[in-house]
Structures are given as structure tokens and as C-alpha cells.
Amino acid sequence: MQHATEQLRERLAEISDLERIRQVLNWEQSTMMPPRGAPARARQLATLANITHERFVAAETGELIAAAEQELTGLGLPADSLTVRLVAQARRLYDKGAHVPAELVKARAQAAADGYRAWLAARAADDFSAYAPALERNFDLAREYASCFDAQADLYDAVLDDYMPGMTDATVSVLFDELRGELVPLVDALAGRPIDTAVQRARYSIAAQRGLVAEVLGWLGFDASSWRLDDTAHPFQTSFSVSDIRLTTRFEADYFPGALYGAMHECGHGLYEAGIAPELERTPLGQIYSLAMNESQSRLWENMVGRSRAFCDALAPVLAGHSEGALDGLDGASLFRAVNAVQPSLIRIEADETTYGLHVVLRHELERALMSGELEVSDLPEAWNSRMRDYLGVTVRSDVQGVMQDVHWSEGLIGYFPSYAIGNLIAGQLWERIAAALPDLDAQLRRHDLRPLREWPTEHIYRHGSAFSDAELLSRLVGAPLQVAPFVRYLRGKLGDVYGIELA
Template sequence: MTVDLTTFETVCQRMRQAALYTSSADALEWDERTGMPAAAGEYRADQVAELRSAAHALKTGAAYGEALATLKDQLDDEDPHGDISTTIRELHRDWCRDSRLPVDLVARLSVATVRGQQAWDAARKNDRFGDFRGALEQIITLKRDVGQRLAEGTSSSAYEALMDEYEPGASVAALTPVFADLKQRLTDLITRITDAPRQPRVELLSREYPIDAQRRFSAQIAHAVGFDFDRGRLDETSHPFCTTLGPQDCRILTRYEANWFPGGFFGTLHEAGHGMYEQGLRDDWFGLPPGSYVSLGIHESQSRLWENQVGRSLPFWKWLYPSAKSAFPDALDEVSLDELYFAVNHVRPSMIRVEADEATYNLHILIRFELEQALISGDLSVDELPMAWNEQYQRCLGIQPSNDAEGVLQDVHWSAGLFGYFPTYTLGNLAAAQLYAAAVTDMPDLEHDFSRGEFERLLHWLCERVHRHGRCYSGAELIKNATGDELSADHLMDYLESKLTPLFGL
């Protein structure tokens, strides 16, 4: 049977219209996170809810679902990874998911999360979890309702149904043993490094780095690695993120601290990695599966690869060292290349996830993975959350936050309703190491490029292996196609061991 192209174009046009509403809501939320007057928050919540409700209505119409089901039955002779098959298959999957959620629930959740992010921002600035408690409890109640509706009639838990939005097909049963193995191997490595004979001069990273100089330096580096400023921009916010507002409009955001150089620099490099993935998607399929990212784990693999495998490599710093000394002469005047390289690769348990080193970072994620499962299941109450957070940090990292701002209030995710999102960070770290190893296998002299400030070959490789495919393959299929292996922790541990063992004299 041949696909009815007239019907196909009709459903595509409907989703392009939904993308207009969604991207407009995203633009309003970008503005809310960057410069909206505080008093405008209430009306902004209503604006976003109206747009997201309109998009949801388009995505869940009965006649639209029937058209997709008919098209799906016509796919027998189509390439399963082709653009037409992918569009029909993935839109039908989205419809089956979205149609389980009534529009009033979507609207209430949109309002709650916009207000929740505003409450979180104020609570974090004032270091008072109590100011956020009520908003968080409302969001959890709504997300639990969403998860239960999505899980109904399946073998998934409410939490797994929420996680499926970010990492399709992922399950707690599959992730738990992988994460447990990774946790043990990382803990062993961190223990060895803590007792190592050599330690870096981390204090040189907390000297005075003028914020204006950081802004200029970060923008230069984002441009150098390949972020296209003709199709994007870099701004500042309280919690770094990346959002795409149209096929030629990608926004990345970071934050700077005058006495902590890695925060702004690696935050920018991280978000530029996200941005380059978005800019590598096919514009002509914007709003449709072939022009959309496949999963947040794959998205995170792109940001972490540029932040870590590239941005913390010795060849990268051989190229960047003279420019860094020129940009920050007072802070780096007597600092050698080897000292700076060692410092940016320090390993030390710390409170803030986005500022964590490569070795300890995933422990931050595993803490959140456990806590948010308990919040959604009801095994952990909102009132118990701060204490549970502190206990987990003591158990996993041997440290405890001194206040809520550096503890339970440090992440924006739960205020935005992003439950099930956190495990994708660790999946992204695993995929980043595996993809990078494959790229080096294909281009053995790749790191020589970095020492000359050339990154085009790596970006092109990633575009060909990952970006341009959109959702034509699953995340697992993309990794297997690009690397020849199933996703595992081995590549990440090999990468960390090979770099950190000689640095710390192990």
C-alpha cells in the first residue's frame, strides 16, 4: 500500500502549526528567564498556558489520530528510517501519549511550572526552601497525575512514564544496574584520586576573573568551536540552558561568577554543544520528527562531549592557553599551561552539580535519580526532601550543603516539572565518551586539530552521525550505528582512567 501523500501533508501542516504555538511559548519562557519584569509573572503564566494548550489540542485531535493510524497502516513498503516513515511513526507515538492528557491538565501544569520557576528563583536567591515548598508540592501532584495517566494499561510506573518523554524506551529496571556499576567504579576512582600524591592548584580558578572579560572570552570560544551566531545568541540567566525558538533561532544561556572561572566558561561550552546539535538538525523538517532531537540523553552527549572530551583536553588548552592568559592577565600571569590544564581537570567532591568535575558529576545525577523517583511515588514528601537531599550528599560524596541554595534549591528542573529528566545526563556522559572514542578511531589525528583551534572535522562527523538524523533512529540505534557497540560505561571509565591516572600520579 502507498502512503497517501495528501493526508501526510495535512498532518505535517497541523504539526507545523503546533510548533508555532510551542516555539512562541518557548520564546515567552526564554524572556521570562532572561529579562522579564518580576511583576509580569502572573500574566506570563497565563500566556504560556494558552499557547501550550492550543498546541496540545492540535496534537490530540481525534480526527488527527485517526489519520495517523491510517497512514501507519500504509507503511509496509516504506524505509522504516526514512523521513516519511519516521514522521508517521513518531507522530503516532506522540499522539498516543499526548491524547491521554486532558487539555485542562496541560494548562494547569503550564501555569504551575511558570509560577514554580518564579518561586524557585526567588527562594534560591533568598536561600529559603519554604518559599518554594508549596509550588513544588503542586507541581509534583500534577506530574504524578500525568505519569499515572500515561502509565495506565502499561507495565510502566508513573515515574517511568514521565522519563519516557525525555528518553523514549528507558526503564528504571534497565538503568539501575548500569548506574550502580558506574557508581561503584567512579567511587573507587575518586577514592584513589583523593589519596593521590599529586593534586592541582585549584585556587587559581577562583581568582578574580572580571565578568566582562569572561563574557567576551566565552563568546569567542563558542564561535570558535562552531556555534553559529548568525542563527543563535548567547545570554545570561540564573540556570544555564539552551532553547530553540525557530529553525534559525537557537538561544544558549550561561552564568558567570567573578571568582570561579569554570562556571561561565564550561557552562558556555556545554550549552554551545547543545546549540550545535540544534543547529545541525534539518531546518526543512522543523517541528516534525526528522528535524527534532531524538532524546535528551543524545542531546546531553553533545554538550558533554564539547565540554569535557574537547574542552578539558590537553590539545585544546595548548591552543587556548595564550588567549586565556591574554584575557585574564592578573589571574593567570604566573600560571603555566600544565598547571592550568591540571586545574581544569581537578577532582574534588563539591556541592553544585553544574560545577562538578567529570569524575564526581554522575554521583550528583544518581542522587537526584533516586530522590525524584521517591517524590513521584509518594515515598518521600516535599517536607522530607531537604533532609533526604543532605543525607544523600553525605552518603555519596562525603559532604553536606551549608544552606538550601547550594543544596536542594540549586537546580531549576523540578520547578519546571522536569521529573525523569536527570538520568538523561548520565546517559549523555556515557554516550559522549563512546561517540568521541569512535570519532578518534575514524580520525586518529583529530586532537591535532584541537591544538590548532580547528574543530570543523569533529562537528561535521557529529552532524553526519547524529544531528541530521533527527528521530529517524532511536537513541540506542544512533549510538550503535555511530560506534558499532551498544551503550556502556566502559568508554567513559576508560577515558577518565587514561586522563586522570597520569595527571594525579596514580
């Protein structure tokens, strides 16, 4: 009888419940809370973060982990058994959390809630100076947090580890240098080759978009009995259990791809969370190990599925059918070209699949410089705008379309951005594996039969939760470490089809 392991499970289950409650409050803050509720909500989130952290890093938790480790030593369980992985993950999280004072956890939660409120107000007024103090506060606290760990380590590595455990800035920088080296000439090669993208700016009522999004999400697996979709300023996904998945998106009457592909992106996250094995709930394994693997799924469903030629053939008549006549006669080939055109632009979440990576590289460089102190918050807009000109050739005329477009830094999510582009790279590797495993994939996409595609990652990725690291999953599934080349091959193949040219 594994007494210590069972006692550890019970304690971790209570801590998991507290964390899920915090996520409920965060979700409601971003979707339904009236503006005047913000100060009280900030205090509530800070209190709850403090209680959860203190309970997790308490001596009793450490003693239970040590006892469970000792208990498992003589049982001869395989290294990848769920019980062994559960205790190992608890140990990893406990050892990391124990370095961080509870007051700092509380301060960061308070600053995140305050920062979100400041971001909303500053965006409405297009006033970066009103947002800057909250941003400075979050970066100050991030540096204080990072300094809790190895004093010799790079501060930025400490925050990266929160989102991609084991990942270092040295590795990210090498990958991003290679990625930028591939993307910039690819974008240059396609410059001056216009694609008609007018379809994306057709006037499409928000009411009609809601019907469109609901139908397409149904294809992906959205189930109203356990899923929910709401409006927000910046799309996100969260879950409170495998049977309570919350998606959000943002609707604009003159840009339907924002709502449609935003919802598909968040649904990719939701499919991952809904696919975690129910027996892992209320344990450290009942969550996703890395945001990079998580982002690989949102990017895969949004782009590799949603913007594929085969899926566009299925999507075009439905898109036209909901458009109230605005897109009558739209065909799949025209939609495919429009939604994959390479057009450098201002907004990351609206960026085409090719230039998107450059938006992420820019953010990685800036937040790394802010963490190290090489860049001051007051100089951030100028640095942002300069890189937008250099990397994408676009001019930023408003901070709302520049440095204030993303919610992440306002909520203290520093070190998060690289996971988007790393997710693209993982998706490139997985997509080649999926294509080999599902030879009829294109035919399935054309009839929007997405069940086989859902089942493959559910079986090989989703159900494991946090049982395996990204490196372990890649080794198991593709037999290779993280690489840039498969994603670039995928892009070149797709864009050659879009533009009707050979891209070597």
C-alpha cells in the first residue's frame, strides 16, 4: 500500500483545486467582470495566489514528496509509469516553488491584475505613458523572481523555464537566428507578388460571424456541454477541468479571420486540455508540461489545418453561406490564397503564418533586453517601432498597434512569447509525422471529417498531460530533437502552391 504516495496525491489535489479557482477568477476578469470590480479582484487573486503557494511549498508537502520517493524506490516501477512521473513532477515544481517567497508570489499576482486593468485603460486612450508604470512594476518583480534561483544563471532563463521547462535563452537564440535567417529571404522572395486578399476585409456582421465560428468549432470538436466561447479584448483559452474548457475570441465586422482563426487557435489549446487523461486530473500531471507543445497544437489547428488548401475547400461554402451575401461565390482556391498571402503587418495575432515568427523574434529580443536592464521601459516604444521597420518593413503609427497590442506583459507573462515560435517549429515536425500516419488526411479535411486528426494527437500527446517533456515527446514521435527545417519545408511547400512558383 502506497500510503505516502496517496497522501501526497490528496494534498496535491487540494492545491490543484485552488489553482483552478484562481483560473476561474482570471477568466471572469477578462470576459464578464464589470470595470469597477477590478481593484477587489486584484486583491482576491493576490490572496489566493499566496494561499496556494504557501500550501504547496509548506514543509509538509516536501516531507510527503520525500516519503513518496522513498516508498517508490523499492517497487521497481518503470521510469515512465504515471506514479513515478507524478512524484517526479511534484518534486520539480516543489523545488522550484520553494525558492520563491510567498510575499513575492502575492505581489506578482496583484501586479498582474493591476497591470491588466492599466493595459485596458491605456489601450483605450492610446497612452503608453499611462501603462509604463505597471509594465515597470511587472518587469521589476520578474527580475526579483528570477533572482530567487541560481545567482549565476541568466535571469531570462529563469522566466523561460516557467513556460518551457529546461529551455535556455542560448537554445532559443540559436533557433531564432536560424529561423530569422530562413524567414527574411523567404518574405523578400515573395515581395512584389500581389495576392488578392480583399475577401478578408469583406463586411461580415458580427452576428453572422458568430454563426460561422460556432459551426467551424463544431467540426473541430467543440461540445457545448463542456465547452464555452466568450468575447474578450485579447483571445485566450483556459480550462477548469477536462470537461470545462473556456475559449475566447475577438470579433471585428471588417475582419472575420480574426474571430474565426482566433477561435480555431484557442480551440487547439482546448483540444489539448480536454484530451488529458481524466485520471491525471487534480495532479501535477493533469496540466500541459510546456507552452511550446501547447502552442504547437494551437498553431497546427489554426494554420496547418485551418489554412490548408483542403480545409479551405470545405470552409469556403460555409464562409459564404454565413456571410449574408458578402462572399457569395467564394471558392476554396481563392480563400486559400487570401488567407496565406505573405503581407508584413502590424498586429501579431493577425500576421500571416510566414511573418508571424518575426513578430515573436522581436518580442523575444525586447523582453530579454528589458530583463537584463539593457533596455528601459521608457525606451520600449522606440525600440519596438525600430525593429518593426527592420524586420517587417512596416511603420508603427500608434502604440495600440505597436507595443500595447499584446496583453502578456501587462499580466506579468514574461518569457511566454518565445513559446509561440518554438510551437511553430514543433508543429512542423509533428505535421510531417501526422501526414505519414494519416495518408487520407486531405480527403478528410475536404469533408471536414476531423475525428481521425483529433484522435492522433490525443493518443500520442494530449492524454499524457505533463508526464513527458517536449524533448521526450519529440524523441518518441519523430525521433529527433527540436529543429527548424521541417517548419521551413512546410512553409515553402504551401507558399509555392499559393504563389504558383518553385521555392527551393
